[in-house]
Amino acid sequence: MALSAHAFIGPVNVVGLMSGTSLDGVDAALLCTxxxxxxxxxxxxxxxxxxxxxxxxxxxxxxxxxxxxxDPELLAATHALSRLHAEAVLELCRRAPDMPPELVGxxxxxxxxxxxxxxxxxxxxxxxxxxxxxxLLSAMTDLPVIHDFxxxxxxxxxxxxxxxxxxxxxxxxxxxxxxxxxxxxxxxxLTLVRGNGAVLACDTGPGNALLDDWAMRHTGRxxxxxxxxxxxxxxxxxxxxxxxxxxxxxxxxPKSLDRLSFHALLALLDGLGAADGAATLTxxxxxAVARTLLPEQPAAWFVCGxxxxxxxxxxxxxxxxxxxxxxxxxxxxxxDALEAECFGFLAVxxxxxxxxxLPTTTGVxxxxxxxxxxxxxITPYGRSPWLPFTP
Numbered sequence: 001m002a003l004s005a006h007a008f009i010g011p012v013n014v015v016g017l018m019s020g021t022s023l024d025g026v027d028a029a030l031l032c033t034x035x036x037x038x039x040x041x042x043x044x045x046x047x048x049x050x051x052x053x054x055x056x057x058x059x060x061x062x063x064x065x066x067x068x069x070x071d072p073e074l075l076a077a078t079h080a081l082s083r084l085h086a087e088a089v090l091e092l093c094r095r096a097p098d099m100p101p102e103l104v105g106x107x108x109x110x111x112x113x114x115x116x117x118x119x120x121x122x123x124x125x126x127x128x129x130x131x132x133x134x135x136l137l138s139a140m141t142d143l144p145v146i147h148d149f150x151x152x153x154x155x156x157x158x159x160x161x162x163x164x165x166x167x168x169x170x171x172x173x174x175x176x177x178x179x180x181x182x183x184x185x186x187x188x189x190l191t192l193v194r195g196n197g198a199v200l201a202c203d204t205g206p207g208n209a210l211l212d213d214w215a216m217r218h219t220g221r222x223x224x225x226x227x228x229x230x231x232x233x234x235x236x237x238x239x240x241x242x243x244x245x246x247x248x249x250x251x252x253x254p255k256s257l258d259r260l261s262f263h264a265l266l267a268l269l270d271g272l273g274a275a276d277g278a279a280t281l282t283x284x285x286x287x288a289v290a291r292t293l294l295p296e297q298p299a300a301w302f303v304c305g306x307x308x309x310x311x312x313x314x315x316x317x318x319x320x321x322x323x324x325x326x327x328x329x330x331x332x333x334x335x336d337a338l339e340a341e342c343f344g345f346l347a348v349x350x351x352x353x354x355x356x357x358l359p360t361t362t363g364v365x366x367x368x369x370x371x372x373x374x375x376x377x378i379t380p381y382g383r384s385p386w387l388p389f390t391p
Contacts (some may be wrong), residue, residue: 002037010359011034012102012351013031013099015028015089015105016339016343017106018340018342018343021110023109026047029043029337029340030088033345035345038170041337044336047091060073062155064129082134082137083136104141106143106146106343108132113161114128115154128160135248137374147353156364156366157363158363161187161189162191162355163342165191166361167357168199177194177298178192178194180300180302182303185231185339187203190202202254203256204292205257206262210262211223231356240284241264242383244288246262250293285316286319300325301324303326329381351384355368356370357370
């Protein structure tokens with residue numbers, strides 16, 4: 001159903017859901033927000049993907065540009081991950097009986113991100129694809145669901161990513177500026193709040209994705225636990241320079257990536273041992289952030305996303321950046337819940353018809369709202385009288 005701007009009454013208890021490009025599971029977080037300020041933070045949790053679902057999703061990434069919508073593996077994975085998301089919502093309801101949610105923000109699982117600027121002439125160009133069954137999620141939770149956050153931005157000429165910057169900016173209110181947030185997911189992205197308060201953002205390059213794939217290939221584990229593999233190796237400077245010669249790094253912000261945009265670079269490392277390859281990929285993620293072209297340099301960098309748990313990657317960032325680098329917990333934020341909280345925040349902005357993206361965050365020509373509302377056949381008037389509903 002179509003979503004339009006309308007009168008809005010009061011703040012909303014909303015569950016945000018995020019399953020990132022690291023393919024590790026579902027993050028869920030409850031917060032109370034009016035889409036401009038965060039009024040209260042509720043509990044959060046992570047539901048890991050079962051290994052077989054993670055393997056299936058990784059296979060779908062490789063096939064996504066030519067994947068048929070009725071592909072049996074796609075349908076099975078969509079159903080499984082949607083049920084897992086619903087279980088996460090219901091568990092949060094059990095944990096917070098005094099903060100009952102009225103709405104769900106459902107990002108879904110990205111299997112393809114190919115804005116026109118990234119993939120001109122390629123299969124799937126001009127498209128971003130997040131899988132997930134919003135109707136099933138709504139029916140299982142008895143809650144209205146906002147989903148499909150990115151495609152309106154891509155249709156309007158934007159990159160469709162990153163979408164976290166407006167949430168980062170809301171949380172950074174009152175912090176000395178300029179200040180930046182780095183999100184180390186499968187893809188890394190940053191938000192810069194400039195000295196004048198303007199928000200600039202972009203994807204910077206690989207975050208954990210290449211390192212995760214390298215670790216799986218060489219150790220059978222889905223990531224480099226505690227950075228131990230990278231810390232046992234040495235950076236190959238020549239190969240690092242060759243990878244940093246990729247034209248993406250010379251593009252100014254805003255810009256975005258698909259998880260597999262740099263996957264071909266792994267072939268450059270075939271002559272390295274497991275530890276040296278991990279060290280070189282860790283350095284690549286850090287240098288990609290450091291070499292991002294910004295109009296002013298932040299006085300501090302705060303790091304969220306799963307990559308902040310990797311001491312080798314955090315040390316590489318600290319070495320590469322000329323200012324303080326800390327995990328977002330230094331600000332009192334819940335780093336593991338941040339992206340999930342973001343999509344709860346954006347769901348409420350979507351209801352209010354407020355922008356989810358700006359020309360300086362995704363390159364969209366004008367500030368762009370987005371999101372679609374699904375109610376799974378239920379009428380939400382009794383629960384949320386401010387919510388528009390069109391059967």
